[in-house]
Each structure stands twice: as structure tokens, then as C-alpha cells.
Amino acid sequence: MAVIVDNDTRLVVQGLTGSEGRFHGLRNRNYGTNVVAGVTPGKGGQDVEGIPVFNTVAESVTAASANTSLIFVPARFATDAIYEAVDAGIGTVICITEHIPAHDMLRVYTYIRGKGATMIGPNCPGVLSPGKANVGIIPAEIFSEGGIGLVSRSGTLTYQIGHELTQLGLGNSTIVGIGGDPVVGSSFIDPLERFEADPETEVIVLVGEIGGDEEEKAARYVQEHVTKPVLAYIAGFSAPPGKTMGHAGAIISGSAGTAQAKKEALEAVGIEVGTTPTEVARLVSDRFRIHS
Amino acid sequence: MAVIVDNDTRLVVQGLTGSEGRFHGLRNRNYGTNVVAGVTPGKGGQDVEGIPVFNTVAESVTAASANTSLIFVPARFATDAIYEAVDAGIGTVICITEHIPAHDMLRVYTYIRGKGATMIGPNCPGVLSPGKANVGIIPAEIFSEGGIGLVSRSGTLTYQIGHELTQLGLGNSTIVGIGGDPVVGSSFIDPLERFEADPETEVIVLVGEIGGDEEEKAARYVQEHVTKPVLAYIAGFSAPPGKTMGHAGAIISGSAGTAQAKKEALEAVGIEVGTTPTEVARLVSDRFRIHS
Amino acid sequence: MDLYEYQGKELFERFGIPVSEGRLAATPQEARAAAEELGGPLVVKAQVLTGGRGKAGGVKLADGADDAEAKAEDILGLDINGHVVRKVWIERASDISKEYYLSITFDRGAKKPLYMLTTEGGIKIEQVAEENPDALARLHVDVLEGFQPYQARRLVYGAGIDDPNEQKQILGIVEKLYRCFVESDAMLTEINPLIVTPDGDVRALDSKFTVDDSALFRHPDIAEMRDVEAADPQERLAREKGVTYVKLDGSVGILGNGAGLSMSTVDVVVVAGGRPANFCDLGGGGDAQGVVDALEVITSDEQVRSIFFNIFGGITRCDEVARGILAALDQMKIELPIVVRLDGTNAEEGRRILAEAAPPNLYVEPTMLEAAQRAVELAA
């Protein structure tokens, strides 16, 4: 099992011939991901170390049966790339690109929600199902196979927590980086729903940060729909209001979006919240051993 | 039972204080339709013979529990009225207005399909479920209660056929005028699906005309999904190509949309097509007596 | 509403789609003046709202002002499929190295705009679709998504256009054509051929352009492009009077209420062995003025030998229509035989009114079919 990406993933990399696309596309393939195609307009017919390159996503679907897309194109071309993927029938779109204008993402989000496609990102590290597939820029070597589903708005913080879990002998079913932008294709709820349904996932860890109210919504969702143990970490307790903390979405607007409010919302539904990455890893370890 | 409008219909008339809206709104109420509200911006607080008028559709939903809207506002304001109704949570929108620009309707159509609302029209006579509710401008006195579901792109032609049926002693479950514009909210298929599911409907009559390919699509749909007997009439066998025959949608473009092609498509799936309204009524009568 | 080539090109140009420079001329003298202004080799093209003008001799090359005047002389006044040429478009002749085809149509079936692009231009697109479907790149646009650059790429790569210089220009034209299509409320915008010159420049060499009549209220500039003189005299009169009328070619004048019933009436006249002279929809009204206006249009066609009034009263009341008919007859002194069939709301009262007045040329029949038969007999 695992969620979002797995052994059935047939990946097309949009922007495969760019330096980032090439580096990570090949890294993903080396990990064992089935990278079936790349897309770069004007470079159709070429290949990147044996991966065929097409001019359009539609061709990659027809000729290489791609079902998942990984997007590395620059911000100004990224929404076009997302529309192209979804309209070509790609079911899962994972967009690494950051700095996509928020209004453009609002339109994209509204459009693809109506189409039933899954989108992860933008401004995200991607999705890794250890032992099955890695789609994005997550350093897979930090993680091992196991029963913990991890969903996070942050990249390196996820690696930190994953590393601490690995040191405690715990592995992951899937790590989902949903992205740090104000509007992302999937909020916490979508992966939570999948983790709940995934037989391999035994415990869920949610890694949030300041800004927006997705953690609060996740708390309500967990209360109503999730039976598996959920633990959480929130970053940004010391962040001042009105300042963008690295991620475009990590900003406290007025009094909304504080880490404290999120922690309280999560605790109110019985989700333990660690105060440091180390503590959350220890909490997960404790809970995991009870649960297993 | 019956379809689209019935005893559960709680109607708001958008444009109730205009001359057409008032005339037909009151006519609909006299027939027994539960007309709960009217909407005219700036006239909130007034009433039309006891029917309360609101400034917005949202108020009519909150204050009068309207669930169906009938639109009589002029063409330039009609799409706004449709958006208003759908966004206020109205589940069924019936739009009588004609001459709405086709591009505007494309946007409306695409938008409301995503919302799950039902739309009938524009440029349609409305929907009548004899003995239950009349929403629109159909002269109800021509029709009687019975087992024939009638769906048509035309108004007066429907009355003609309904009249011939009535003279043969046959009544209707529901008469649905889907409208004569190039883009209408519901094609033949939507009412066909409902008639198939409606226990009161025993035989279905489809009244088409030149232009577009909705009759051809209906034929395919009937073949795959409809078990009840279906009969048809098509108008416009003698229409020249490239000319708009009264309805904006009734135009043969190049060689597409001819009555002959539609007749053949319907006959190919076993649907008998009458050559005159009188003949189709007789065919229905024959079939009805066999079927009942 | 269909636009002439030169009008469509004017709109293309507004949206940045390259066209050749040209001038309109209604006389050979104007053609000469235009040719002098433009200079160089020219093309003189009949402006008619019908296809096949090339075969009909409506497009000619001219190598200078004298020649342009002569060619315009030849073309002006030509009858092309029943359309008389009253204007020619004179433009700089283009060297053509390739002919492509690009269009956006309003696809009613899919309820989306449909792009088509092929390198097999210059011929009818239906022929390409049938004989070489792989050469035709087709793409629907979701109107809420709107134009996205990838759509242009799919079309260009899909059509197999591989010259980068052509690609670049056509990607731009594809995008501009969408804006042109949407912002003009078009039902059809077609560039056939879209040419590539030996220098690699891409240009629209012809235009086919249909605008939604219902949207003309917000395009007064396009509405003004209507060439009222080009219409059939009856159709022109109908437009002036606000009557919904289409000229056909027979002898039975037809007046119904409602588009569907009126179309059906035309069909029933044919079933009865007659030849309809027109389609005419009285609409929801039925007052004397509406009847007078419609009868004026119908009787202005000299081929009409009888008139068939087919009224099904719904909201329209038959007694009112009957009074309207009598008032109209009174005003207009029509001597043609008129067959009336009234049914629906207040039909009996209507029939009684007509029976009482009993004008000598008025025949009342009980059913649509019988009335049609009578009208056909009377036209014979």
C-alpha cells in the first residue's frame, strides 16, 4: 500500500531537461520510482539517460502511460504546467516549484478540485513511500519503511523528524510534504483520509506551522474521521505577527494563524503536540509501541 | 412523483415585479404551485398579491425556504440571476429568458455543472407536472395528468403535441421544455434519466428540432439506459442550412444538425419518429395502449 | 451574424493576428485608387457571405492599378451562389510557401470552444477530418480555465509543425485567436489558409467569422458591420419590422406562433405536397400590429400564392389572434387566399369570430394537417 505514490506510479517529470528536473528526476529513478517520461516543449524526441522526452504531457500519457506528474518548471510557467497535466488526464500532480502567485493558485485549485485530480504542492518537497517510490526532492536515505504516516508543510523539518524517528528504529509508510504556500492543492485532510484508509499506516504524524487554519481543520477532521493515533508538531511559536517566515504561507495575520492556537486546537481533540522535534519523535515512539 | 417540479417545489420568481414575471408567477400560483417568494432588487419588503418580494435570492432561501427559481429577468441580467440563484443554494433553476449570449451561457453551464444544480432553459417554456406544479409559461389547461413524459426544445410545438395527446385521452407526468438555445442547462438526457426513474412515467416523447447533436446523444443514451418506450418528433426537415429558424439553436451548420440525421439516429436505436405532430400523437397512443 | 472576409480580418488585426494590408472598393475606380495606394502585385477578392468564390471567378490576381481596375470590373456584379458581389477587397499579393488551417468553433455538443489546426490548409476542413484525421489537431478549451499556453503547444506539436520560427508565430496566433473568439462573442473564427511566406512569415490570408446575434448589443462596432443591403429584400424588410422570417423558395406563405411549431408547419406543408415560401414565427404576440407586420413581409414575396396561419394558443389567446387577422385584412386588403387553423386557448371563440366576419378569401380548417392540405391546394 502506502499512499499517493507507490509501485503503480508511472511518473512524468515536467521540466526533466532543466538542471533541477534532471538531478531529481534521475535521483527518483535511481530510488526505484518508475520514471516513464519527461516533458520539455521543443525537446520531444530527446532522452535523459534513457528517459524519453516529449513535447507535451498528453504525448507522455499516450505514449508512456504516465499517471503521475512531477513539476519542476519555473514559477511563471508552473500553473500552465499544472493545467496541462490535469487536462491530459494525469491523476496525481506533485509541484515542487515555489513562488507561484497566490491568485493563480486559487484558480488552479478551484479548477482541479472540480476535476477530481490530486495535487500536492506547490512549494513542497514531494512524496516518498519508502521502498516503493520517491517523487520529489525528499532525501530518501534518511527514511526507512515502516508504519508511520507523516504529513508536513515543511521540507527540512520533516527530514529532522524523520531522522529522529529512524534513530528510534521507526519507519514510514509515506511522507507527504503538502507545501508551504498559502494555497496548496492538498491540505492535511487529504493525506489524513488516505492514511486512515491505508493498512500499512499505524500512527500518523502531522507537522504544521504558523499561518492559515489548516491545522485547526485537520484537528476537526481527526476528531470526526480518524481512528488511528495522531501526533503533531507545530513550528513557529516564537514567530512575530505580520512577518513571512520563509514559506509564503507561514505568516500570522492579525491574531490568526498562531502556533499556540493550532496547538490548542489539536490538543482539544486529544492530539499530543511535541514542543521540539525530539520530543515529538519520542511521543510517536511511545505511542507506536503501545499501539503495535 | 413527476420530475423536476412537484408538490415539494417552493418557488421563487426572479423578476416577479416585472410584467411577465407577475403575470406568469400569479398564473403558476393559481395553478397550485407553491410560489413562496419573488426577488427584485430594491423592492424587498413589498409583495405581489401576497407573495413576499426580497432584494436577493439568498433572503428568499433563508426567509421563505425557496428551493426552485423561475427567472424572468431581461437577457443582460439573466446570467447574473442564474449565478445568484445557484450560489444561494437553489437546487433547480428554470430560466425563461431568451437572447442570452451563448458565451455567457457556456460559462454558466460549466460553472453550475460543477455545483450539482439542475438548470432548465434558458429560452424555454418551463416545466409542468400536471396536477402538481407549473413553473414557467406552459398553458397548463391543455394538459392533463397521465403517464407520458414529454421533453422538448420547443414551446408551442409541445403544446400542439400535448393537445393532440389530450384529445386521444392521454395525459402527462411532466412536460419539460429544455429550451431552444445553443447552450441550455439540461439536454434531453437529464430529463430522460429522470423519466426512466419516475414510476409515474410510462412512455416518453422526445420533441427535437434541427441544430446541434443533442437528439443524437439522446438516441445513444436511450439505447444504453432507457427501458421505457420512447417516441420522437423532429421539426425542421425543410429548413435550409445556415439559417436560424426562430430559436437561436435551430440552425444547420454546414451539414451538421439536420432533421434527417437526427431522425436516422433515433430510428437506428429503435425510436419511432412521427412525421407530423398528429402522427406522433397517434404512435404514442398506440404504444401507450400496448404498454399499459 | 456572418462577417465578410475584410471585416473578420479587421477584427483579427485588432487582436494582433497578422493579415495583409488591403482596401475595400465598391467600384472599379475605387479599386484602381486602392491599388495605387497599395502598390505592387495585388489580389482582388469578391466579398460575399458564401463559399466557393474562387471557383466562381471571384478572386483574381492583378499586377497593377490598371489590372486591378479591370479585375474589379470583372468581379463586381458577379452572382456567386445567389450572392451578388457588391464589394471587393484588394490586398497585397502574398507569396505562399505553405497553407495551414486554424479555427475555433463553438462546439455545442461538447459545450466548449474547439480549436482545430492542421498543416493541410486551403481545402475544406471536413475533407481533412475525413481523409487524414491524424493531420488535424483538435483541442477543447474549458471556458473557466480559459486559454493556457500549453493548449497552443498541443495544437502546434499535434499538427506536426516543427519549424521553430513557425511554431513561435503560430503559438502567438493561437492565443490571440482565443481572445478574439471570446471577446468578439464569436460562434466561429476560421483562418483558412493561414499561410507561411517564403520568408517564414505567418499570416491570415482569409477569414470566416460568425458572431452571436444575442451578444451584438455589447459589440456596437460589430453590429454596425451588418450589410443590410446584402440580405434578401424580404429578410431585410423582416429585420426592419422585427419579424422572425426566413425566405424559402415556394408558394405557400407560412405564419406560425413559436419557432418549433412554425418549423413543424413548414414540414407539414411539404408533407401535404406543397412548397413553403417562408418560415415566419409570430412569436408570443398575436395583436393586430404583429399580424400586419408579418403579413407585410410574407406578401412582399411575389411567389406567395396562399397563406397558412397556424396558431396554437397557449399564452397567446386565439380570439385575440382572430381579431388581429381580421384587423390586418382590413388594413392591408390582401386578396390572396388565407387558411387559418386555430387551436388551444380560446380557439372556439376565435373560430366563431372568424366565421362571423367571414371574409371571402379566408378559410378556417380544424386541424394543422387539413389546413396545410387546403393551403397547398389553394397555392396550386
Place this chain on the structure above:
Amino acid sequence: MDLYEYQGKELFERFGIPVSEGRLAATPQEARAAAEELGGPLVVKAQVLTGGRGKAGGVKLADGADDAEAKAEDILGLDINGHVVRKVWIERASDISKEYYLSITFDRGAKKPLYMLTTEGGIKIEQVAEENPDALARLHVDVLEGFQPYQARRLVYGAGIDDPNEQKQILGIVEKLYRCFVESDAMLTEINPLIVTPDGDVRALDSKFTVDDSALFRHPDIAEMRDVEAADPQERLAREKGVTYVKLDGSVGILGNGAGLSMSTVDVVVVAGGRPANFCDLGGGGDAQGVVDALEVITSDEQVRSIFFNIFGGITRCDEVARGILAALDQMKIELPIVVRLDGTNAEEGRRILAEAAPPNLYVEPTMLEAAQRAVELAA
């Protein structure tokens, strides 16, 4: 990016939203000249990117040029919540009969723009929402549907605005504000108060305007509005260097890689009992130049007493970061204590490199928590 009142009003005006005429002034003399041009009674308003300027004495009436100069003199240089006033906006004073509130915010939760309109203007909208929620009309817009006129009606009727003259003007302003919001890529556009004058004219008397930084590339005119001099000196330097940096108020300088980990590092320093001096995200890189730039920004803050490098190598390799740190120390001659924690890809190698070089002020710690504790101790 937040805009000053006068900049927001400039954008409002571009989209047809009425504002009062005014002039910008950076000195009392400019204020006098502006007042002379404008004439009549005036308001002199501090331009600062913070609220509460009225209470802080940043908004004053002036009855002529002399008075405007004097009031500008008072206001320029004021410190309002840590923001020094360097410019004043001088505009014609408005007679105010009513104060309304209108805004569009980018509602991240609903993923839709959110309109709010209330007749209870002039105060904080949060207060209205809490104390008198029925007076606050709220409406989400579906971005694919876009603005539709009914939305303006729902807001105007919902807020209980019943004067037809006001209704008409506000319906227009509501529509224009949507265009302004979307076409400026705004995250917030707020008019508070939206005033009605005794003559019944409706105008925006203030503006609050935030533009999406990620969209500035397509708004060069708005990007130019950025007031680089108003920023904190460290934040200004960070912007110049392209370093992601937020000034905080403590003594432990922080440098992490990745936004989430860097935020977490700030928190962990607090957990360890320290006061972070800043948030700084090294991003995906780790080369010497990136480290040098970040250290330059961090050390330009004189409050910094120790620096905490918290690196989790993913794609970033710890050995490269270690080399970057050494190169930076070499270049910059920093004497402050530096605590380094390296983990993840090539962490051992990185630690080895640092151990070998062993600069006297460099402390390597094995975990994030221990490193934080050490950095806090060293800052004490």
C-alpha cells in the same frame, strides 16, 4: 508587500474607486507647497506601515498652508509603534456623515476571496465581527465564476445600506474593488472608513493594501512602490543580499536550512531559555557565498552574542556546508561564538571537517537541542 495609504489610494484611483485629492510630502516645506496647491481645510496623515497612527498623533487637521506646515513638522519624525514617520500625505479634508467599511481579503481557509461590508466603519473589523456580527455582510467569491453584480447587491442589502444614492455608488465600488484586488494580485484590500459625505458622495478615506510578493514580477509599477528605507537595517541588507531573514529581538543569531526547520530552531532556542535574534533560512544551498551573505546580515545586528547554525542535510550536503562555514569564517573574521549542529546527508564528514579546522570560536554539538542550549549559554 504592504503599501502605504497613499499608494493603496493610487491603485484605488486607477480602478475608479473615488478618493480625496492629495499630495505626498517628506518635509514641512513640501507640506506647505502641497497645502497651497490643494487649498481649503486639509488633513495631514503620517504614512507608516502600522495601525494606530491616529491615537499616536499621526493624523491632524490643518486649516491652511501655514498650519499644514506646522502639523507636518509635528508628525514627521514621530515614532509610531517603532515606525518612524518619514512622509506625510496631505489631502483635502472630508466632511463625514457616515463611516462604512469594505474589504476583500484572500481567505486561505475557504480558498476564496472574501468580501466584508458593514456600516459600522471606522473601527476594527474584528470588533464588529465580535460585537455585532449581524451588521457585517460577508461573501465569498468563486474565482472561476468571478465577480457577478448580485454579489454587490447581497453585500449592500446585507449590510443594511438602504439609501438608493449610496447603494448605487457602493455597488460600483464593490465591483471595482474586486477588479483592483484581482488585477493587483492583492492579499488584502481594505477601505476603512468608506465615508459618505453630507452631500451623499461615497469615498475611500483610507487604504490598507497588501500585494502578493510572488506576483510582483508582473507588477513592476507596484514593486517599485517598496520603500526600502522604511525597513529595518538588517532586513534591508537581507533583501539586498537575497537572504530570507526576519529580525527578532534577542541575542542568539539563528541560521537554519529550510523554513520549517529554521522556525523550529527559533522555537527550540526559546525552549532552551534563550532569546532568538532573528529567523534566517539558508534555503537549499550551503555554499560559502550563501553562508557569508547570511552571516553578514546576522552579524550586522549588534545585539547578537552567539550564532547557532542548525543544518539538516537532505539535498544539501553537510560536508559542503562545513566547508562553507570555514570559508565564511576565513573571509569575515567573526569573533562571536558559533555553535554548529550538522545532521543528515554527509553529517559525519562535515563534523570531521570542522573538527580538523577547529577554529577557536566554533562549537560543534551533536543534537539540535544540545546545540540550542550551548548557543544560549554562550549568548548569556
